[in-house]
Amino acid sequence: MRHTTTTALLATLLLAGAATGCGSGSSDDKPRAQPSASATPPANPLVQFTNAVNHAQLESYATGIPAFQDLEVFPPQWCKALNEGHSVEWMLGDGGLYPVGQDWGTKKADAYQLVLFGVKAYCPKHTAAVTAELRASGEY
Template identity: 45%
Template sequence: MRRTTTAVLLAAALGLTGCGNGKPATKPSPSPTVRKEDAFLSAVHAANFTSWQSQGPTDDELLTYPPKWCDGLDAGHSVKYLFSSGGAFLYPIGEEWGTKEAEADELLVMAVRVYCPRDLAVVKDELRASGNY
């Protein structure tokens, strides 16, 4: 009786844990983590902005903007303020390159989508209200 009870309990335990099906138990493998910087730059490179056809920013130059934009948005500033020379002066422009307004707006949306998605709806609403998105 004792052997029968032990065998029944062992079989039940194996069946409940999935070990009794003859296949090894598999754990889901973690998905690879994509760095924010890589996700943002990948989107930017795919966009192929016409503003940057002859001269554009380096990746390092581009990567300076998203954290500053998110900080400004988190502080309650508008897109207009972020891009304004009288405001945060964070319009994406360099000494030898510039960005058309519509492309600057799109660049901001790409950055916000990756770096601070909590602000995405506010940014899109503001751009839509201004007729720029």
């Protein structure tokens, strides 16, 4: 059921993104600024995070991924903690930001992976620091 909810959300978000990208023709003769070939539209962080979780097939979620509403609250909190100078170890320990819910849990190795997915999607400027911390701890 949760997988269906997540899939439905992704489809809705992707469809909405495609719809906003469509434009109508214009009759004015002014040349339009074309985006550079290397420019890519920013991805919706929720979609990016949810896709990463879905594709990772984490052992903790072998029987079903928690609903996106349960998972989506964590990445912004992780980014806030990183902006304040906290470590991943602090976030998952004393910081109280361990990804767990009323009826679901996450193994520690998978929690590290979730943090990395969340950081890459929501606050990519911290990706290198988080990766370095996880590598130094032997978790990545």
